[in-house]
Amino acid sequence: MIEEGKPIFVQIAEQIENDVIDGAIEEETQVPSTNEFAAFYRINPATAGKGVNRLVEDGTLYKKRGIGMFVAAGARERLLAKRRGEFRAEYLEPLLAEAAKLSITTDQLTDMIRTEGTQP
Amino acid sequence: MTHPIAPDAVVHVSGLTKRFGSFTALDSVDVTITRDKIHGLLGRNGAGKTTLMQLITAQDFPTHGDVRVFGETPMENAGVLRHVCFIKESQKYPEDWRVKHVFASAPHFFENWDADFAERLIADFRLPTRRPIKKLSRGQLSAIGVIVGLASRAPLTFFDEPYLGLDAVARQTFYDRLLEDYADHPRTVVLSTHLIDEVANLLEHVIVIDEGRILIDSAADDLRGSATTVVGMRRVVDAFVADREVLHRDGVGGLASVTVGRLDDAERRAALEAGLELSPVSLQQLVVHRTHAGSAAFEVSA
Numbered sequence: 001m002i003e004e005g006k007p008i009f010v011q012i013a014e015q016i017e018n019d020v021i022d023g024a025i026e027e028e029t030q031v032p033s034t035n036e037f038a039a040f041y042r043i044n045p046a047t048a049g050k051g052v053n054r055l056v057e058d059g060t061l062y063k064k065r066g067i068g069m070f071v072a073a074g075a076r077e078r079l080l081a082k083r084r085g086e087f088r089a090e091y092l093e094p095l096l097a098e099a100a101k102l103s104i105t106t107d108q109l110t111d112m113i114r115t116e117g118t119q120p
Numbered sequence: 121m122t123h124p125i126a127p128d129a130v131v132h133v134s135g136l137t138k139r140f141g142s143f144t145a146l147d148s149v150d151v152t153i154t155r156d157k158i159h160g161l162l163g164r165n166g167a168g169k170t171t172l173m174q175l176i177t178a179q180d181f182p183t184h185g186d187v188r189v190f191g192e193t194p195m196e197n198a199g200v201l202r203h204v205c206f207i208k209e210s211q212k213y214p215e216d217w218r219v220k221h222v223f224a225s226a227p228h229f230f231e232n233w234d235a236d237f238a239e240r241l242i243a244d245f246r247l248p249t250r251r252p253i254k255k256l257s258r259g260q261l262s263a264i265g266v267i268v269g270l271a272s273r274a275p276l277t278f279f280d281e282p283y284l285g286l287d288a289v290a291r292q293t294f295y296d297r298l299l300e301d302y303a304d305h306p307r308t309v310v311l312s313t314h315l316i317d318e319v320a321n322l323l324e325h326v327i328v329i330d331e332g333r334i335l336i337d338s339a340a341d342d343l344r345g346s347a348t349t350v351v352g353m354r355r356v357v358d359a360f361v362a363d364r365e366v367l368h369r370d371g372v373g374g375l376a377s378v379t380v381g382r383l384d385d386a387e388r389r390a391a392l393e394a395g396l397e398l399s400p401v402s403l404q405q406l407v408v409h410r411t412h413a414g415s416a417a418f419e420v421s422a
Contacts, residue, residue: 002321003400004344004400004401004402005344005345005348005399005400005401006344006345006400007341007344007345008321008341008344009341034303035300035303035304038299038303039296039299039300039303041321042295042296042299042321042322043299043321043322044158044299044321044322044323044324044340045299045302045303046157046324047321047324047340047341050341094392097392097393101395
């Protein structure tokens with residue numbers, strides 16, 4: 001689950017973001033504690049805490065005193081907007097680079113996307 | 121030269137040198153161990169790891185230099201040493217002891233000893249408490265050490281290669297219990313090990329020692345991504361790495377695989393556009409490259 005090359009706290013933050021985006025954790029519900037994340041991913045609790053804090057700082061999570069961390073209202077929409085912004089650099093550019101390497105034209109690529117997109 | 125001691129330093133070592141005859145085991149080492157963090161103390165056999173831990177825990181005298189533990193010199197200092205637990209690879213016990221005698225005596229040495237936690241760990245590791253210690257397997261002996269190290273809850277705990285003979289399941293049990301208990305009872309832990317891949321994610325701070333000198337002293341997070349392997353056509357790779365420090369080089373036919381330091385986003389994009397593949401370097405690989413060791417010096421985890 002944890003991969004090399006990327007700071008673990010970033011991966012923890014992204015994992016929680018993914019759970020919020022796909023609805024596994026709903027807005028205004030509680031997320032697991034730092035120690036629960038640490039035990040589940042088998043990572044240092046301080047590292048897990050750093051990942052959670054990153055999401056508190058950007059407003060995805062908020063802290064209820066003495067209870068724990070909750071997903072903020074509107075967090076899902078904000079995360080979707082952020083991820084759409086990153087989509088080009090993360091997915092589109094590598095796709096176009098690989099297509100160019102294999103001499104796949106833009107038209108062929110568009111056709112492939114249309115075909116795949118209509119698959120059930 | 122004096123170094124200011126950080127307020128959260130549990131151990132502060134400065135200019136520490138240890139010679140055995142003409143052999144220099146530690147060569148003017150400066151290092152700080154920080155409160156309530158899990159540290160990895162890594163390096164090859166004979167690099168000086170055990171010597172460093174023995175000097176910190178006052179089991180030997182330094183040739184030069186200064187050791188402070190909880191701000192005091194540890195030598196013959198019972199007030200300091202009762203806050204320290206040192207689990208070593210081959211602990212000796214009295215000849216006629218059974219397993220239960222170890223756990224009966226432990227509370228006298230460790231004021232934070234948790235007997236219930238020890239009971240749970242004994243069950244986890246399936247340790248036969250009535251058996252004479254000299255009849256235990258190597259793995260069962262290691263399990264005793266691991267249980268004492270965890271249940272002592274000492275403010276400063278050293279595990280020096282604690283798991284000889286422990287199988288993969290038992291080692292995972294150790295890591296899981298360490299993380300759980302550390303989360304509930306934060307304390308300073310130093311884990312010395314060859315199984316770097318297994319413990320990499322548990323560590324908050326990494327100290328690598330080689331030939332008696334500190335080679336890496338860094339937050340674990342900062343080390344991730346501090347090296348990258350560039351793979352591709354030899355001439356393209358060579359052009360890309362031309363003016364960089366090369367940590368490791370490998371190749372077959374026209375292909376080359378070269379490990380270099382951290383690449384920023386622009387450099388990564390440039391590498392990908394040049395048709396090169398980038399792959400991350402694990403902590404274990406990083407330590408192997410930095411200590412110029414063959415990978416055979418480190419066990420490969422299952």
